Amino acid sequence: MTVEVLADPEPGGSWRGTQSPARPAPPVSMIERMTLILDAFEPGTPVLTLQDLVERTGLPRSTVHRILDQMIRLRWLAHYPGGYRLGLRTLELGGLAAGHNELRTVIGPLLHELCQRTLSVGHLGVLDGRDVVYLDKTGGRQSAAVPTRIGGRLPAHSTALGKALLASLDPGVVETSLREQLPRLTSRTIGDRLELHRELARIRSRQGIAVDNEEAVAGIGCVAVPVRRRGVTVAALSLSTRIGSGRPAIDTGRQARQLAALAAEAGRLLSQE
Structure with a gap:
């Protein structure tokens, strides 16, 4: 974001046009400084470095970092x-995570069509700290069997969606994000940090394909893959199905291939935006 800077006014109130523009004094209040930082982001530059933010806001580097x-x-x-x-708070406040963000607009119809063919429950999610946040859920009558909701969240390490997203991060970033004890949602949830890192390494070796075997919800199995936009993971897609109790085994390999094809198409469409 470029900031237009005006010259200082003359004592009488008129503006001098001949002198070089003077940079205005930096805002004092925290709200003004936060607003400057938020305003620095634009559609063409969704990711900014610390130096980018310093240059765009005009604030001292130490202030921006703090x-x-x-x-x-927050x-x-x-x-x-x-x-x-x-972050996700900006989407939540605007209602974007529930129905108006670009990811859901582009990917939602593709996911709905796949779920119609597979009779599975589909999810679209993104990572927010330790959690995965659900941006979309589809699956018709089957949806009631999976206790998730649009805008809801679950611990990322307990879901296929979350593990696919965590696996896209550097292990050091994962370690920093998951400093606290890993909560267990079921008896199958990974509760050991070392085991989680081993699981994420296996997911990376499978090009991002993650599996959740009743780790988030008893009786529900899930397969997930990352969605990449210009090589950067921006979301994940999953198919959830009821398992056990005499039900036929799920062909996770087939589901993974279906999701991978959908993710590739979604990435292509997102890259055109």
Whole structure:
């Protein structure tokens, strides 16, 4: 974002046009400084480095760094490899996570069509700190069998969606994000950090394909893959199905291939935006 700077006014109130523009005094209040940082993000530059933000806001580097830490903690911003981007709180407040964001607009119809063919429940999710946030859910009558909702969240390590997203991050970033104890939602949830890192390494070796075997909800199995936009993971897609109790085994390989094809198409469409 470029900031237009006007010259100082003459004592009489008229503006001098001959002198070089003077930079205005930086805002004093925290709200003004946060607003400057948020306004620095534009559609063409969704990810900004610390230096980018310093240059665009005109604030001291130490000030920007301190405010960024607070904005990440409060979910206004998120720290990704390569820089910072707007966090989920901005989407939640605008209602975008529920129905108006670009990801859901582009991917939603594709996911709905796949779920119609497979009789599965589909999810579209993104990572927000330790959690996966559900941007979309589809599956018709089968949806009631899976206790998730649009705008809801679950611990990322307990879901196929979340593990596909965590696996796209550097292991050091994962370790920093999951400092606290890993909560167990079922007896199958991974509760050991070392085992989680081993699981994420296996997911990376499978090009991002993740499987959840009753780790988030008893009786529900799930397969997920990442969605990449110009090589950067921006979301994940999953298919959830009821398992056990005499039901036939799920062909996870087939579901993974179907999701991978959908994710590739979604990435192509998103890259055109």
